[in-house]
Amino acid sequence: MKSRFAPSPTGYLHIGGARTALFVWLWAKKQQGQFILRIEDTDRERSTQASVDAILDGMQWLGLTYDEGPYYQTDRFDRYKAIIQQLIDEDKAYYCECSPERLQTLRDELMAKGEKAKYDGHCQHKNLISGVVRFRNPAEGNVVFSDLVKGEINVHNKELDDLIIARSDGTPTYNLTVVVDDHDMEIDYVIRGDDHINNTPRQINLYTSLGWDLPTFAHLPMILGSDGARLSKRHGAVSVMAYRDAGFLPEALLNYLVRLGWSHGDQEVFSVDEMIKLFELKNVNKAPGSFNQEKLLWLNQEYIKTADIQHLVDQLDWHLNEQSVDVSQGPDIVKVINALRERSKTLVEMTQGVKMFYQDFDRFDEKSASKQFKPATQPIIEALIAKYTELEDWSSEEIHTIVKQVCEEQGVGFGKAGQPFRLALSGTGNAGSIDVVAELVGKKRTLARLNMALNYITQIDD
RNA sequence: GUCGCCUUCGUCUAUCGGUUAGGACCCCAGGUUUUCAUCCUGGUAAGAGGAGUUCGAUUCUCCUAGGCGAUGCCA
Numbered sequence: 001m002k003s004r005f006a007p008s009p010t011g012y013l014h015i016g017g018a019r020t021a022l023f024v025w026l027w028a029k030k031q032q033g034q035f036i037l038r039i040e041d042t043d044r045e046r047s048t049q050a051s052v053d054a055i056l057d058g059m060q061w062l063g064l065t066y067d068e069g070p071y072y073q074t075d076r077f078d079r080y081k082a083i084i085q086q087l088i089d090e091d092k093a094y095y096c097e098c099s100p101e102r103l104q105t106l107r108d109e110l111m112a113k114g115e116k117a118k119y120d121g122h123c124q125h126k127n128l129i130s131g132v133v134r135f136r137n138p139a140e141g142n143v144v145f146s147d148l149v150k151g152e153i154n155v156h157n158k159e160l161d162d163l164i165i166a167r168s169d170g171t172p173t174y175n176l177t178v179v180v181d182d183h184d185m186e187i188d189y190v191i192r193g194d195d196h197i198n199n200t201p202r203q204i205n206l207y208t209s210l211g212w213d214l215p216t217f218a219h220l221p222m223i224l225g226s227d228g229a230r231l232s233k234r235h236g237a238v239s240v241m242a243y244r245d246a247g248f249l250p251e252a253l254l255n256y257l258v259r260l261g262w263s264h265g266d267q268e269v270f271s272v273d274e275m276i277k278l279f280e281l282k283n284v285n286k287a288p289g290s291f292n293q294e295k296l297l298w299l300n301q302e303y304i305k306t307a308d309i310q311h312l313v314d315q316l317d318w319h320l321n322e323q324s325v326d327v328s329q330g331p332d333i334v335k336v337i338n339a340l341r342e343r344s345k346t347l348v349e350m351t352q353g354v355k356m357f358y359q360d361f362d363r364f365d366e367k368s369a370s371k372q373f374k375p376a377t378q379p380i381i382e383a384l385i386a387k388y389t390e391l392e393d394w395s396s397e398e399i400h401t402i403v404k405q406v407c408e409e410q411g412v413g414f415g416k417a418g419q420p421f422r423l424a425l426s427g428t429g430n431a432g433s434i435d436v437v438a439e440l441v442g443k444k445r446t447l448a449r450l451n452m453a454l455n456y457i458t459q460i461d462d
Numbered sequence: 463g464u465c466g467c468c469u470u471c472g473u474c475u476a477u478c479g480g481u482u483a484g485g486a487c488c489c490c491a492g493g494u495u496u497u498c499a500u501c502c503u504g505g506u507a508a509g510a511g512g513a514g515u516u517c518g519a520u521u522c523u524c525c526u527a528g529g530c531g532a533u534g535c536c537a
Binding site for chain 1: 463464465466467468469472473474475476484485486487488495496497498499500501529530531532533534535536537
């Protein structure tokens with residue numbers, strides 16, 4: 001069994017494409033079949049190598065590995081040419097010299113009359129030998145096919161016209177190339193976005209005309225933006241790689257995407273293995289879905305909380321490099337991640353949190369500082385400095401005990417000491433459990449930062 | 463315009479004729495917590511509209527409306 005993902009390289013791999021790729025990939029994996037990647041680059045005006053690279057990068061990051069390919073349609077022009085010639089020879093296709101102007105006028109007229117805008121067959125029997133090549137679509141009857149997600153679809157041949165299969169420069173067009181490729185590559189399942197539903201009957205006629213067996217079709221609903229409009233740049237990040245940059249784990253994105261349009265009862269979290277095991281095209285929804293960043297964020301946090309720690313280390317590495325955070329000197333990154341993982345929605349947030357363990361800062365967040373570093377706090381900070389300077393066993397337990405001691409001696413609640421201490425340690429006030437954080441930051445840096453806080457307080461005193 | 467596809471809480475969805483229409487995200491309230499976060503408890507919120515079939519429709523049929531797609535020498 002074989003299925004394929006066939007993007008056209010006219011931009012990066014976007015969310016919708018990634019979801020299609022995922023479903024196709026899952027279906028292939030589930031059947032223990034082959035997943036083929038084919039680049040549909042017949043439109044040479046718009047196709048770029050940069051886009052091909054971007055698509056490949058996106059798929060690699062998501063872990064959607066392909067068993068065959070990438071095949072490029074531009075490498076197969078001879079084959080398409082032969083098929084087109086064959087169709088002409090068998091009188092199943094013909095040349096047409098109608099000008100774009102004539103065609104446009106025709107469309108306008110038909111539309112004005114309230115009729116279907118389609119080619120009128122002007123050149124059908126002229127026996128021309130140049131121009132575009134059109135496929136002779138059957139005039140009667142209808143095309144019926146059973147779509148794995150949409151069910152039975154029935155289209156009258158009257159609605160279809162003689163579509164162009166070769167441009168006037170001889171290059172083949174999409175509807176011809178897909179059919180030839182899917183046949184030659186022995187694709188059993190054509191799974192793609194439902195914007196292709198309307199092309200399917202035309203393609204079926206091509207298959208039939210060529211005497212080829214039909215693949216099974218499955219048309220996936222589109223992904224819309226939060227406003228219900230087709231997902232586009234104005235909805236924010238649509239490129240898959242932008243999600244890596246924003247600190248998402250690939251498995252979180254995959255999990256989000258698989259649940260957008262597919263479900264298995266009430267289950268929300270799926271490992272990739274579970275997806276493969278449970279995925280069914282018949283459980284794919286017919287209706288389009290809206291992309292919802294909040295839910296993705298929630299899933300990302302779930303994955304950050306539960307992921308294998310080494311995996312997290314590996315994934316975080318890219319962000320650490322990106323932000324030039326050197327973790328080779330200082331506490332074990334594993335411990336730092338464990339201290340941070342429950343409070344990070346993204347790896348970018350986590351990277352921010354990591355900084356305080358490896359980098360010194362020279363100022364406190366002004367808003368927090370003005371609130372926390374009051375003159376009344378001075379004796380508390382001084383007491384902490386005194387006791388910590390003496391502390392031999394720099395462990396979270398001891399650190400915690402001392403905070404408690406100071407609170408008792410000064411007759412204040414834990415928060416009165418804990419809050420300023422947290423701000424002194426982090427500079428921002430955003431940090432986890434202070435004892436654990438202080439242990440990881442280390443004695444030297446903790447004392448330095450407490451002294452910095454003390455300075456701050458004595459300065460506002462003046 | 464014409465043709466095709468689609469329509470359950472704000473969002474993602476469950477339901478395969480009989481349910482107080484369930485779950486999840488978000489939001490709100492309460493609890494745990496040295497802040498935040500995590501965690502726990504609870505809450506708000508839905509079958510586009512109209513006919514029909516049926517003892518009974520969210521579920522089946524039809525109509526209408528709305529959305530999306532196609533109508534390209536794009537894919």
